[in-house]
Amino acid sequence: MAEVKIHAESRTEFGKGAARRIRRDNKVPAVLYGHGSDPVHITLPGHDTMLALKTANALLLIEVEDGESHLALPKQVQRDPIKGFIEHVDLVIVRRGEKVQVDIAVHLEGEAVSDALVVLEAQSILVEAEATHIPDGVTVSIEGLEIGAQIHASDLKLPTGTTLAVEPDTLVVNVTQQPTAEQLEGDTEAAEGAEAAPSEEPVAAAAE
Structure with a gap:
């Protein structure tokens, strides 16, 4: 599977308000983690990310603006339940040759x-x-x-x-x-008969 190169920006703002601002700019908030390293919070370009994730198990080469690059696989992709756009991506860092x-x-x-x-x-x-x-x-x-x-x-x-x-x-x-x-x-017919059959309610015992 060929690697898909995506340029990313470092992200320092968090929370729902920051995420909404990122999405309004047609970008996607994401986090990189794995191999015992601290999570790296980044912002991905919306269109490039959408195209890349159309392929299952897409292998991504994330190039962060600070000069670092990470090979990663999508672990979890959150999408808007109605419009379908990508809301957030969790990426797990992998290494060449790793199983x-x-x-x-x-x-x-x-x-x-x-x-x-x-x-x-x-x-x-x-x-x-x-x-x-x-x-x-x-x-x-x-x-x-x-x-x-x-x-x-x-x-x-x-x-x-x-x-x-x-x-x-x-x-x-x-x-x-x-x-x-x-x-x-x-x-x-059996299903229709089961739906039409009246339910049997337990008969309450008469008070003595």
Whole structure:
């Protein structure tokens, strides 16, 4: 994964008021931490940060105005729940050659047999990889899989240098029978019947 270089400014103002002023200038408050160092509070350019964080596990080369530079991975990204813009970023400092644990996406390719329902039980999987060689994801072929087939974490073909950080028997893909129209109709009727059924209130004992 290529490094994304981002120029940052040192930040000395804190609190909600300072954060709002930073965001009004189309910038993002952030903090760098890790490896036992004191947290470094910085301000990132809003547009560049948004573009960089569109890639999962983006490897960022943060160049601070005081001349220091840090290699970092996004640990937590806070977004506005309505407008979606980035409100704050926590960045963890990493080193070249260091192993880190990250979630990578699971992608399916191919088609199972007809009448099969393919359920992706794990949309991402936790792996360990070098900070500078984090894979974009892992692709799983379901081509021709029969009903009843399952794919576990141990079946995944990970890139060289990347290892599982979950139990090998973790279920990733489950192939089941596609429900029939009669089954779906029965489930719908059962659900509607449960909603229509009056609730039974306990009868209070008569006072003696």
